[in-house]
Amino acid sequence: MELLEREIVVIGAGPAGLCAAIEARRTGAEVMLVDENSRPGGQLFKQIHKFFGSSEHHAGTRGYDIASELCRQADSMGTEMWLDTVAYGIFPEGVGLVKNGENYIVKAKKIIVAAGGSEDPAAFKGSTLPGVITAGAAQTLANVDRVLPGKKIVVLGSGNVGLIAAYQLMQGGAEIMAVVEKKDHIGGYGVHAAKLRRAGVPILTESVVTEAVGKDSVEAVTISAADAEGRPVPGSERTIEADTLCIAVGMSPLTELLWQAGAKFSYVQELGGFVPLHDEHMMTTLDGLYAAGDVTGIEEAPIAMEEGNIAGISAACACGHIGPDAAAWLCAAAQQRIRSLESGSFGDNRWAARHRLLDSMPRKE
Amino acid sequence: MSDLSIKDHPVLGPAPVRRRVTVYYEGRPVEAAEGETVASALTRAGIKVFRTTEKTGEPRGLYCGMGRCSDCMMVVDGEPNVRTCVTPVRDGMRVEIQHGLA
Amino acid sequence: MKNESDFLVLGGGVIGSSVAFFLSRTGAKVTVLERGDTAFGTAGASGGLINWITCAETQMGLFMRSQSMFEHLQEELGADFELNYNSYNMQIISNEIEWKASEQLVKDFKLPGFEAKLIDSRESHQLEPSVTDDMLGSIYVPRVHYLNPIKLALAYRGAAERAGAVFVNGAEVTGLTVENGRVVGAVTPTESYSAGMVVNCTGVWSDRISAMAGVNAPIHPIRGEFVITEPTVKFCNTTISSAQYQTIVQHPELFSPNAIKYNLGFSVEQTTTGSCIIHGTREMNSGLDNSVIPEVIELLIQTACRFIPRLGSLKIMRTYAGVRPGTPDGDPYIGLTDAVQGFCQCCGHGGEGIALSPATGEAVAELLTEGSAVHCDISRFSPDRPAPAPEV
Numbered sequence: 036m037e038l039l040e041r042e043i044v045v046i047g048a049g050p051a052g053l054c055a056a057i058e059a060r061r062t063g064a065e066v067m068l069v070d071e072n073s074r075p076g077g078q079l080f081k082q083i084h085k086f087f088g089s090s091e092h093h094a095g096t097r098g099y100d101i102a103s104e105l106c107r108q109a110d111s112m113g114t115e116m117w118l119d120t121v122a123y124g125i126f127p128e129g130v131g132l133v134k135n136g137e138n139y140i141v142k143a144k145k146i147i148v149a150a151g152g153s154e155d156p157a158a159f160k161g162s163t164l165p166g167v168i169t170a171g172a173a174q175t176l177a178n179v180d181r182v183l184p185g186k187k188i189v190v191l192g193s194g195n196v197g198l199i200a201a202y203q204l205m206q207g208g209a210e211i212m213a214v215v216e217k218k219d220h221i222g223g224y225g226v227h228a229a230k231l232r233r234a235g236v237p238i239l240t241e242s243v244v245t246e247a248v249g250k251d252s253v254e255a256v257t258i259s260a261a262d263a264e265g266r267p268v269p270g271s272e273r274t275i276e277a278d279t280l281c282i283a284v285g286m287s288p289l290t291e292l293l294w295q296a297g298a299k300f301s302y303v304q305e306l307g308g309f310v311p312l313h314d315e316h317m318m319t320t321l322d323g324l325y326a327a328g329d330v331t332g333i334e335e336a337p338i339a340m341e342e343g344n345i346a347g348i349s350a351a352c353a354c355g356h357i358g359p360d361a362a363a364w365l366c367a368a369a370q371q372r373i374r375s376l377e378s379g380s381f382g383d384n385r386w387a388a389r390h391r392l393l394d395s396m397p398r399k400e
Numbered sequence: 401m402s403d404l405s406i407k408d409h410p411v412l413g414p415a416p417v418r419r420r421v422t423v424y425y426e427g428r429p430v431e432a433a434e435g436e437t438v439a440s441a442l443t444r445a446g447i448k449v450f451r452t453t454e455k456t457g458e459p460r461g462l463y464c465g466m467g468r469c470s471d472c473m474m475v476v477d478g479e480p481n482v483r484t485c486v487t488p489v490r491d492g493m494r495v496e497i498q499h500g501l502a
Numbered sequence: 503m504k505n506e507s508d509f510l511v512l513g514g515g516v517i518g519s520s521v522a523f524f525l526s527r528t529g530a531k532v533t534v535l536e537r538g539d540t541a542f543g544t545a546g547a548s549g550g551l552i553n554w555i556t557c558a559e560t561q562m563g564l565f566m567r568s569q570s571m572f573e574h575l576q577e578e579l580g581a582d583f584e585l586n587y588n589s590y591n592m593q594i595i596s597n598e599i600e601w602k603a604s605e606q607l608v609k610d611f612k613l614p615g616f617e618a619k620l621i622d623s624r625e626s627h628q629l630e631p632s633v634t635d636d637m638l639g640s641i642y643v644p645r646v647h648y649l650n651p652i653k654l655a656l657a658y659r660g661a662a663e664r665a666g667a668v669f670v671n672g673a674e675v676t677g678l679t680v681e682n683g684r685v686v687g688a689v690t691p692t693e694s695y696s697a698g699m700v701v702n703c704t705g706v707w708s709d710r711i712s713a714m715a716g717v718n719a720p721i722h723p724i725r726g727e728f729v730i731t732e733p734t735v736k737f738c739n740t741t742i743s744s745a746q747y748q749t750i751v752q753h754p755e756l757f758s759p760n761a762i763k764y765n766l767g768f769s770v771e772q773t774t775t776g777s778c779i780i781h782g783t784r785e786m787n788s789g790l791d792n793s794v795i796p797e798v799i800e801l802l803i804q805t806a807c808r809f810i811p812r813l814g815s816l817k818i819m820r821t822y823a824g825v826r827p828g829t830p831d832g833d834p835y836i837g838l839t840d841a842v843q844g845f846c847q848c849c850g851h852g853g854e855g856i857a858l859s860p861a862t863g864e865a866v867a868e869l870l871t872e873g874s875a876v877h878c879d880i881s882r883f884s885p886d887r888p889a890p891a892p893e894v
Binding site: 071072073083084097153154163164165166167168169171172173175176177178179180181182183184185186206207208251252 | 403404405406407409410411412415433436437439440443444448449450458459460461462463464465466467468471485486488
Binding site: 454479481500501502 | 732733734735776815816817
């Protein structure tokens with residue numbers, strides 16, 4: 036076991052972690068950025084669609100280009116990058132890391148956890164068959180390695196993840212047999228749904244998948260009408276030919292490191308489940324431990340980036356690299372940008388949830 | 401290449417030319433592109449069954465694609481429990497269906 | 503009347519659940535108060551090994567009675583707790599010094615029907631092919647059993663509930679009701695309970711409960727840490743440990759500083775799911791802190807891989823720690839006390855709670871319903887026994 040000492044350790048090199056590293060480096064703080072994958076960028080590197088928002092949020096830029104740009108910045112600013120490195124625990128002694136079979140304990144002044152989120156599963160008869168994959172897996176196959184998971188694809192879930200994945204698979208040459216949504220309305224943005232409809236993809240609301248049929252892999256998918264509680268209506272089943280079923284029923288934050296470290300949590304439906312309590316500096320209930328990005332609540336990349344900015348600036352300020360007034364000014368600007376992102380029918384209730392979370396943060400005496 | 405390959409993409413453009421390597425699935429040669437994951441290479445070749453479960457022998461394949469769910473684990477060059485969705489291919493790599501536990 | 507029973511058992515671990523079962527079997531009305539859920543405390547972080555060769559001499563009576571009760575306990579409780587009865591333990595001997603110490607142990611610790619023996623490397627490998635070649639042989643300890651401690655606690659509970667006992671979860675005892683020198687009940691943040699007799703089975707936290715009754719019964723917490731591996735095909739037939747624990751005190755020079763610091767008595771077993779449990783520290787300065795220490799995890803893993811090389815290829819799934827309720831003289835507190843009426847102690851079992859649970863529950867039930875324990879003499883565990891002389 037090798038003992039190391041660092042100033043700021045950022046766990047997770049997705050958009051939130053990269054931005055935290057960049058902002059902290061900008062103040063002159065030393066930053067070690069760790070990621071279990073062999074390349075940084077998190078989920079961004081497989082996003083091929085153009086992002087929305089303002090120019091500050093790289094609107095009009097494709098996800099993988101944003102990822103490249105952030106990586107380039109972090110790298111050119113001298114961030115110490117450890118890839119293929121698993122952070123397995125946060126102990127009083129330091130952050131436990133494994134790289135190349137070697138065990139390290141890194142004592143850090145400040146730790147920022149930006150571990151992201153992962154996709155929720157869905158269980159039904161046949162849901163474990165090969166050919167049932169997450170929307171994220173489908174995107175990686177298609178957009179990074181240029182291979183379709185199949186030719187006839189059913190997508191379960193009409194949130195943005197499902198709609199975007201369906202469209203990207205279509206762009207890759209697959210036939211989208213249906214998008215299945217249990218509620219009575221589409222979950223994602225209208226603009227994404229419109230692109231699918233124009234291409235003739237049926238978006239079936241008030242519907243659920245009841246079975247993935249096949250012997251060794253998916254050969255067909257059975258869809259039923261759903262009642263108000265989302266349960267299948269008996270007798271309404273129909274089976275359509277498909278070789279792939281993409282699951283896009285929601286995401287949850289990957290919070291194990293924060294649980295293990297002892298941070299306090301709250302259950303917030305709008306943000307994807309159990310999320311860590313944090314203050315306006317993105318610091319959790321544990322002094323010196325920050326959280327940013329999807330790990331604090333499932334939202335979109337631009338918000339993850341702003342939370343990363345706030346965490347990076349705040350951690351650097353706590354280390355004395357930037358004065359409290361300058362830090363406050365920068366963080367306030369980031370909060371403003373988050374507000375403008377969390378607006379409209381989709382964003383308002385997340386903004387409200389964010390504030391409820393801040394209110395439940397125990398105040399220091 | 402089978403027709404699961406995306407040769408020309410409206411956004412990504414034509415597929416970049418990558419060095420070809422050969423991996424062996426259950427002894428049978430499968431062409432792969434250098435740098436891609438084992439899971440991607442097998443998927444392109446139409447291979448879906450990666451392992452079978454311990455108790456009931458049911459087939460499992462790629463699911464989460466990010467190294468978390470362990471459904472894609474196979475025996476790679478004799479080593480079991482290798483998550484093929486985060487493992488890059490290597491020329492001559494032997495990949496076998498993992499039956500049950502490591 | 504609501505919340506009134508014959509016996510109020512505090513603590514729903516393996517001891518509390520066992521006591522509740524044996525008491526309710528007599529027809530008495532029993533209520534158990536547990537602040538979390540069954541086995542949330544030490545029982546939920548235990549190895550599940552029942553080994554006569556490491557049992558303290560003072561506890562042999564309870565141990566032997568327990569071990570004969572275990573033979574049919576699954577049938578009696580109507581539940582499966584993954585009991586592997588009459589298996590063996592293999593303690594690897596690494597050097598001459600350990601060999602000599604082991605010879606002595608085997609000589610000194612003979613009991614009728616319980617005889618350990620030394621076997622050579624060849625025979626050791628026939629039993630357990632996966633152990634290292636770098637060994638002289640091992641101590642073969644027969645008549646060793648193991649089980650799933652959480653399922654055992656749940657089994658006691660299920661049988662107790664079928665006999666009418668009521669288990670209340672989420673009920674942290676915040677005080678005892680004492681009237682005229684008699685404990686008459688307990689209170690939680692939301693309820694109060696009364697009973698003819700309150701039984702303290704709160705293990706690691708029992709000193710706090712004792713204090714509420716005005717009884718001084720110190721607990722010395724001793725932490726033990728665990729590493730659980732991913733499931734793998736069955737390769738290990740029993741519990742494999744090391745004979746090093748015998749020589750660690752006399753020959754510290756043979757051990758790494760951390761092995762001494764954390765009092766390592768390492769052992770490994772494979773569960774029915776295929777995961778391996780690696781454990782065996784006895785940390786005397788832990789207090790009630792059940793967090794894991796990175797260098798202890800590394801110590802456990804390195805030791806395990808040294809003795810069973812193929813463990814090195816497995817991934818770690820999780821780590822955790824449990825705190826054992828030790829006492830100043832190493833024996834539990836079992837029985838009534840002159841200090842206060844209506845209060846029975848049944849705590850401080852150290853690392854033997856699982857192993858001693860059947861006879862303990864039976865003895866307490868006999869004491870409280872018939873006037874004295876019948877199968878075992880528990881007088882030496884009296885809470886009123888003199889404290890041991892302080893170590894110089």
